[in-house]
Amino acid sequence: MSVDRLFDLASSHHREGRLDLAESHYREVIGNDPTHWTARFGLAQVLIRRDRFDEAISWLTPLLKRENGEGDAAAVYRQLGLAEACAGRPVRALAHFERVLEHEPDDAAIVHLVANLQQALGLDQAADASYRRALALKPLILIPAAVTPPDFRVLFVFAPGAGNTPIEYLVANAPFESNVVTVLPDMDYDFERLRGYADVVVNLVSDVDRGQASLGFAASFIGALGRVAVNPPERIAHTSREAVARRLAGVPGCRVPQTRLHPACDLHAMTAQAAPPPPFPVLVRPAGTHGGEAFEKIDDLPQLQAFLAKHVARHYYLTPYVDYRSNDGYFRKYRFFYVDDEILPYHLAVDHRWKVHHTTTGMADHPWMQAEEQAFLDDPWRVFGTAQREALRAVRDTIGLDYFGIDCALGDDGTLVVFEVNASMLVHGNNEQFPYKTEAVERIKRAFHAMLEKRVPSR
Structure with a gap:
């Protein structure tokens, strides 16, 4: 097969999300033509999506040293920044994104990323200046709809450093257009124009401890828009860890430390x-x-x-501390997402340690754990019986948000042991190690889309 045909196949698989096939064909292209810049760049992009960040960086770095000037340096720095950020190295990520701005100084999305990283690194003054510059360059960050014209438009209200609800996966390839606006004090906003992007408004500010002041700005901003918001700031304000524990203390069937x-x-x-x-x-x-x-x-x-x-x-x-070990000695932590009236399973994490996080467990090496998680995702109500389901519903009614997550366990007496409830929990689609999770995650995404569509005024 010709190099051009192999590259076309790799690109097609890449676009369609068949990352294993895309990687294989990109490598074939490079095997036949080691200097194929675009195949090397595409392979690096695939590796980033497969969470192999250091390997991606090893492919990207040489692309900056091409003597004939082939390729796009800004694009390479952009991917290097993405890889370093995903690998949890914000200082390196910031340096790469700043190099992007040397080539493309008016890229508002990159200025916004720079501001986010500056904020995370405690560079508050620089972050504030970058956020304001990003707003001046482009008031809205656009995530296009997967269809033309879009079914409707959603305005997401974001506040720097405020523990915002992660939406990247939820809005990717959606039938609606997403526009993200950054809310800052002492900024003038054209609310008449913004209403045109706001068939639905979603407040992303979700961490009370980090965003107490920003919740006030977000509430005033949404009030000026004259729109009802998903997860309104006034309700988020009552979801600190202490407030949630206090509010859920009397919920029947729940044990809340x-x-x-x-x-x-x-x-x-x-x-x-x-x-x-x-x-x-x-x-x-x-x-x-x-x-x-x-x-x-x-x-x-x-x-x-x-x-x-x-x-x-x-x-x-x-x-x-609550010892929530099961009879077999393992700790099990369940995560659900509440989306409107639905309670949807997201994962089951199993470990021999009390501090259970799905990404740090040994579940990838234990088929029985994966089988148990898959059974839970396929039918959570065989694990959580009538009483536990009623307790989950009571949590939803007490918290009163439109969208949020819960981490919980099952006590040996059948009570729902509640660890954490908030709207800051992450939904992502990187499930290559656990492909059986894909359908459960997609259900949450579809429910999120349906929730927004239901709130479009004309519908």
Whole structure:
């Protein structure tokens, strides 16, 4: 088969999401023509989508050194920035995106990415300037619809550094047009023009600890638009970890460890034995953080003192530890997403450690774990019986958001053990190791689309 034909096949598979075939054909092209710039670039893009970031970088870097000037340096720096960002290396990602702007200084989307990274790295003044520049260049970030004309338009309200709901997967290849607007204080907005992009409005500001001030800006902004919003800021304001634990405390069928927010000075007083210590063991995390990197089980005051020295913050959440092991000794953490009136399974994470995160478990090496997760995703109500389903519904009614996630377990007495409830949880489609998850994830995406369509005024 000719090189041109192989490349056409690789490109076709790439566009259609058949990444294994795309990779194979790109490699065939390169085997026949090692200098084929576009095939090497395409292979790197595929590797990024397959979460093989360092391998992608090893293919991209030589493309910057082509003596004949072939190719697009800005495009290469853009992909390098994406790979480094996905690999969790924001400093390197920022440097690459800044190189993109040397070639294309008016790329508003890249300016916005630079601002996000500056914000994440604590470069607040630089981030504020970049966000304002991005808004001046282009008030809206457009994610085109998969159809022309789009079925409707959605305006997503975003606030820098405020723990926004991740939507990249949810809006990809959607039948509606997505427009993201950044909300900043002291900015003039053309609300009359913005209403034309707002058949539906979605508030993305979802982390109370990181976005308390931004929730006020978002509420004023949406109020000026005169539109009802999905996940309105006024409801998000009552979803801090402490507020959720307090609100769910009396829900029948639920066991909710009562999380409390503590100023750093109070915890330092405990470690100095100048204040009563909490009942150990206790789970500690800095306010405004998610995931497991700065989240530990503390068994005594010296451990608490070491944690505070390692993870410096103004406030911390303390949560009583609950041993939720199943009878076989494994910990099981279930995640559902609430989308309008639906409660949809997203994953089951199984591990021998109490701190369970799907990406850090050994599930890829244990077929029985995968089989159990697949059975849960196919029919969650065989695992969660009538009482547990009613408890999940009661959680939905109490929280009152249109879209959010819940992490929970099943106690040995059948109670729903609730760990976390918020609208900041991630839905993604990178399920190559666990292909059976795809349909469950797609169900959430379809439900999200239906929820938005239902809110279009003319419908």
